[in-house]
Amino acid sequence: MSAATLCVGLGCNFQLCLFGVILFFFIIECILPDKKKSITPVLILSSLYSVAIVALYVAGNRISPFYPLSLTETGILAVVIVIFVLLLIITSMLFLLRYMVHEEEKLTKKAEYDALTGIPNRFFMMDEIQKLFIENGQKDYYLAMIDIDNFKNINDTYGHNTGDDALKILAKTIILQAQKHGFKYCRWGGEEFLLLGKCRSGEIPKDTLEELRSAISSNCVRTSRESFRYTVTIGAGKYTSGQSAKEWLDFVDKQLYKGKRSGKNQVVCS
Numbered sequence: 001m002s003a004a005t006l007c008v009g010l011g012c013n014f015q016l017c018l019f020g021v022i023l024f025f026f027i028i029e030c031i032l033p034d035k036k037k038s039i040t041p042v043l044i045l046s047s048l049y050s051v052a053i054v055a056l057y058v059a060g061n062r063i064s065p066f067y068p069l070s071l072t073e074t075g076i077l078a079v080v081i082v083i084f085v086l087l088l089i090i091t092s093m094l095f096l097l098r099y100m101v102h103e104e105e106k107l108t109k110k111a112e113y114d115a116l117t118g119i120p121n122r123f124f125m126m127d128e129i130q131k132l133f134i135e136n137g138q139k140d141y142y143l144a145m146i147d148i149d150n151f152k153n154i155n156d157t158y159g160h161n162t163g164d165d166a167l168k169i170l171a172k173t174i175i176l177q178a179q180k181h182g183f184k185y186c187r188w189g190g191e192e193f194l195l196l197g198k199c200r201s202g203e204i205p206k207d208t209l210e211e212l213r214s215a216i217s218s219n220c221v222r223t224s225r226e227s228f229r230y231t232v233t234i235g236a237g238k239y240t241s242g243q244s245a246k247e248w249l250d251f252v253d254k255q256l257y258k259g260k261r262s263g264k265n266q267v268v269c270s
Contacts, residue, residue, distance in 0.1 A: 001014050001015065001017045001018055001021075002015075002018075002052055002056060005056045005060060006056070006059065006060070006063070006065070006066060007065060007066045007067050008065050008066075008067055008068070008069055008074070008077070009060060009064075009065035009068065009069070009074070010056070010057065010060035010061070011074045011075075011078060012069070012074055012077040012078050012081060013077070013078045013081040013082055013085075014081060015053055015056045015057065015060070016081060016082065016085045017081065017084070017085055017088075018049050018052060018053050018056075019053070019085065019089075020085045020088040020089055020092070021049060022045075022046045022049050022050070023088075023089060023092055023093075024088070024092055025042050025045055025046055025049075026042055026046070027092050027095065027096050029041075029042045030096065030099065031095075031096075031099050111123060112124035112127075114171075114186075114187040116164055116167060116168065116187075117167055117168055117170075117171035117187050118171070119171045119174070119175065119185060119186060119187055120184075120185065120186040120187075121186055121187055122186055122187070122188050122189060122194070124186055125184070125185075125186035125188070125194055125196065126245075128184055128196055129143075129196065129245050129248075130245065133245060138239045138248075139239055139241070140198055140199055140202075140239075141196060141197065141198055141199060141238070141239055142196075142197055142198075142199050142204045142236055142237060142238040142239070142269075143194060143195065143196055143236065143237060143239075143248060143249065143252045144183075144194070144195040144197070144204075144209055144234055144235065144236035144252065144269070145188065145192060145193070145194055145195075145234065145235045145236070145252045145253060145255070145256040146170075146174075146192065146193040146194070146195065146212075146216075146232050146233075146234050147191060147192050147193075147232060147233050147234075147235075147256055147260070148166065148167075148170065148191040148230055148231075148232050149230065149231045149232060149233055149260075149264040149265055150230070150264075151163065151166075151190075151191040151230075154166055154228075154230060158221075158223050158228075162221060162223050163191075165221055166221050166230060167187075167191065169219050169221060170193065170216055170219070170232070171187065171193070173212070173215050173216050173219060174193060174195070174212070176215075177208075177211065177212045177215060178195075181197070181205070181208045181211075182197070182198070183195045183196060183197030183198075183208075184196040184197070194252075195209075195236075199238050202238075203238070204236050204237075204238050204269045204270075206236075206267055206269055209234050209236060209267045209269065210267050212234070213231075213232055213234055213265070213266070213267055216230075216231070216232050217229060217230070217231045217232070217265065231264065231265035232265070233256060233259040233260050233264045233265060233266060233267075233268075234256070234259065234266075234267045234268070234269075235252055235253065235254070235255030235256025235257070235258065235259055235267075235268050235269070236252060236255060236267065236268070236269035236270075237251045237252045237255050237269065237270055238269075238270075255268045255269065255270060256268070
């Protein structure tokens with residue numbers, strides 16, 4: 001580009017290509033997968049190219065072109081170079097924009113999805129609950145908390161890897177039931193999962209929760225030594241007028257532990 005500028009002069013705009021190359025350097029640095037990124041090489045290269053641009057403008061105004069072109073040829077070449085540089089910049093920016101959107105989606109997934117089970121986490125669910133309150137539509141909904149019975153014994157007896165397997169199997173069962181019944185779900189924390197569903201005729205669909213509880217208890221977790229089944233307790237509560245989101249969640253939590261204290265492996269709802 002520098003040689004072309006010296007050969008045919010500044011009027012052909014070859015020097016403008018250097019601006020596009022500087023932008024290209026920074027975009028490449030942004031998208032490189034190397035975790036040990038350093039901005040130093042890009043700054044050095046960009047500085048050298050910037051010096052080259054200034055030098056070309058100085059030299060171009062003092063030195064006659066080695067191969068001068070006609071005014072028409074210069075004009076045509078100048079337009080072609082400007083179009084090329086604009087396309088380079090636009091393409092680079094679109095590529096960078098696509099990369100940024102992709103990275104934002106990855107960050108969103110990390111922020112709102114549980115790494116172990118792959119289902120939404122409590123931050124996702126809290127956003128969903130808050131949306132209901134903003135739209136004043138929470139009156140038609142219920143929350144249900146699911147907790148694995150004696151989960152500590154599973155970890156102590158079979159190990160934490162097996163406990164993780166039990167959580168993954170439970171999550172898959174919830175996904176299948178959600179596809180059938182249309183409720184939202186998340187891993188609330190530890191061995192607890194939370195459901196958000198619409199009431200049926202103003203009441204909690206206990207048969208849906210019983211079906212889920214039964215489906216979970218029918219799952220078999222296999223280890224190298226043996227296989228076992230586990231149960232869950234589910235506490236549910238529909239929204240009561242005047243409740244805040246926290247009060248609603250606290251009430252559901254109390255329903256869950258009411259079931260825990262009265263024998264486990266059951267659905268308690270109100």
